[in-house]
Amino acid sequence: MKENLIETLIGIFTVDKGKIKILLMHKKDEPYKGYWILPGSFLSSDETLEDNITDVVCDELGLPSMYIEQCSTFSNLNRYPEKRVLATTFIGLIDNITLVLKRKELDNVELSWFDIDSIPKTGYDHDKIIEKLIDYLRKRIISSNILRILFPSDFTLPELQKVYEQILGITIDRRNFRKKLINLGYVIDTGDVNEGYMGRPAKLYRFDENVEERNLF
Amino acid sequence: MKENLIETLIGIFTVDKGKIKILLMHKKDEPYKGYWILPGSFLSSDETLEDNITDVVCDELGLPSMYIEQCSTFSNLNRYPEKRVLATTFIGLIDNITLVLKRKELDNVELSWFDIDSIPKTGYDHDKIIEKLIDYLRKRIISSNILRILFPSDFTLPELQKVYEQILGITIDRRNFRKKLINLGYVIDTGDVNEGYMGRPAKLYRFDENVEERNLF
């Protein structure tokens, strides 16, 4: 037998109040009823993996189209009950503002955002897959300026720092973090500030489009 | 139609005289007869992708088992003539000494090593795939100590430097390169030297097993 079933799965990430969140679906039927799983669908022979996952994002989840990257393909023989199904996985990134503005509410799916540090009980092998997706995201954040997709404009440096600290598992000195990003020309002061919160208002920044990729940490 | 054919493809890399080489197969039948292609095979429903590609390496190519990593899965609709075939790609790394010692000669396959800077005319979409595999290798070399697989023991620093320069497309100062690797404890002097060539004999080194991963360039 040379024919195989393939599913696509996507970990969609966003940042809310300095915390990285992942979108999971509540499964309403067996198997794994009541568990949380990654969104996805089965691949037809007339579409690419990328087209398929874009359809999932837009049509099934009611989300705006977003930046995606392919991660890896899982092929364990027992990862699916009964039949053999491979899974090609993706990460999707969407900033919180676009998310709130363009999201369509759908009735038949139950979706929730989870902090990546507290993933709920998941079905299938999705715990392993989620772990790998987060690890992939971590490496991409280190080695590229992919974070600018999650921070489109008018973000504060403390917000950005919290994300680095969460995903890299490190603590960074406030003042050195600020110095580094500003001195390297990574971020630009917009002139506005972020009022209405406790303490001194934070300045708002945006990423400089013209700066080249490099490892920050 | 939800069923799909999947093939595996592997770019096997080694280093010979400071140059990175990739192994390609000469295709003896149509389509793409006479062109060069990546080794691989079709996936059965009773094996994982990794098992499949390991079989290709050992049984079809007569090579010793080697370090492999999965790269990405290609799913363009027109990448294969007639039917729809997805391709999951791998990189494989093997050092030259093990290669020479343990390689079994097979009659029915024509294999050649090509410098990664001069890839011959390839069949299917393998030119794009090879490009992506080399790019993947580059990123892994930057962000991990994967190179030690290609340099198992008793290598010279100029050799190692040449590989960095080739894959990263940079030129490095001889003296600073040496200083960096030695000071960081990355390499250890074996005490032996590499005689019989022009100029002063180069010292032989090996990687320190206990050093942690970090970006060198």
Added chain:
DNA sequence: CTTCCTTTGCGTTTATCATACACTCATATT
């Protein structure tokens, strides 16, 4: 054996970047 050529190894200086740490500023809360 001497001279030249080739390639590798070693050291120093300078500039750049990273780390550590103390203080001030602007708002909300009481």
Added chain:
DNA sequence: AATATGAGTGTATGATAAACGCAAAGGAAG
């Protein structure tokens, strides 16, 4: 007005990176 909270600024010190001149060890040629 006093306090709490979170944000912004500066400076000294150490570590790492970059640039560069020169010596050493062999082979090749006379």
